[in-house]
Amino acid sequence: MIRTLPAFAGHRLDRADPIRADAARLAELARADARLLLLEGLIPRLDHEQHLQWGRLGEAEGEVVFLGLLDGEPLFAAVPDKGDPDPAYTRRETFTALRVLQPDELALYGGARSLLDWHARHRFCPQCGGPTAMAKGGWERDCGQCGAQQFPRTDPVTIMLIEHEKRVLLGRNARFPGRSYSALAGFVEPGETIEEAVAREVFEEAGVRVRDVSYIASQPWPFPSQLMIACHGHADHDALTIDTTELEDAQWFTRNEVEEAFANPDEARFVPPFPLAVAHHMLRWWLEREP
Numbered sequence: 001m002i003r004t005l006p007a008f009a010g011h012r013l014d015r016a017d018p019i020r021a022d023a024a025r026l027a028e029l030a031r032a033d034a035r036l037l038l039l040e041g042l043i044p045r046l047d048h049e050q051h052l053q054w055g056r057l058g059e060a061e062g063e064v065v066f067l068g069l070l071d072g073e074p075l076f077a078a079v080p081d082k083g084d085p086d087p088a089y090t091r092r093e094t095f096t097a098l099r100v101l102q103p104d105e106l107a108l109y110g111g112a113r114s115l116l117d118w119h120a121r122h123r124f125c126p127q128c129g130g131p132t133a134m135a136k137g138g139w140e141r142d143c144g145q146c147g148a149q150q151f152p153r154t155d156p157v158t159i160m161l162i163e164h165e166k167r168v169l170l171g172r173n174a175r176f177p178g179r180s181y182s183a184l185a186g187f188v189e190p191g192e193t194i195e196e197a198v199a200r201e202v203f204e205e206a207g208v209r210v211r212d213v214s215y216i217a218s219q220p221w222p223f224p225s226q227l228m229i230a231c232h233g234h235a236d237h238d239a240l241t242i243d244t245t246e247l248e249d250a251q252w253f254t255r256n257e258v259e260e261a262f263a264n265p266d267e268a269r270f271v272p273p274f275p276l277a278v279a280h281h282m283l284r285w286w287l288e289r290e291p
């Protein structure tokens, strides 16, 4: 297991599930002066001390979700008109905020963001096309026409460090900044276990057969709503056959090269993943293991 806490993990909220289903209790908590997370669309607003900014529920327009209780106090957030169509972490304002927020606030923001984005994108029923309405304080949407229930989704993604004779396999996507390499990753497909998804992705992208896959850690990733499942595995061989439609390059790196990448990225063989990414924590975990 990794010892460091990945970004977007470690929220302090009591999700207060019984309150979500209790309309009377929820109405009681939803007072005009209750705390409302302030956002521009889905971008967090920060105060001058770099904390999340809060307004009052009375200022909210449209649908509002109940995030949970923080130290006994209810927190709410309003659904924006639109979800975020871009890979939003690439937006400078979002990215700047992510870099300065404290871990517990980052986790609170990430969870709220995924939930709000899901509501903004699920105003119509996937079964009959009828309009849906929020239920259970924002942790469900129901179709007014056919009654189908929808729940906020989380998409599992495997991300893996594959090892062969004390070297680790890292790849780069064409849209990565120059010289950046990271762990290979891919969505779990229907009908697959986590272990099978890891083996398939590595074989598809790098032509490497993988065995002995084990779980390391997980990270909620709110762009829009993935659960990154970090794994480790061993390769049977080091010959690579790279699928260039997926990866621009993949290479094996030694322990010394990974250490050097963290210590001196400008001169190392590659630039490691940034601290917000679980791959950063995975590589540090790998360095700390017994070789």
Ligand SMILES: [Zn+2]
Residues within 6 Å of the ligand: 125, 126, 127, 128, 129, 130, 143, 144, 145, 146, 147, 148
């Ligand atoms: Zn419907």
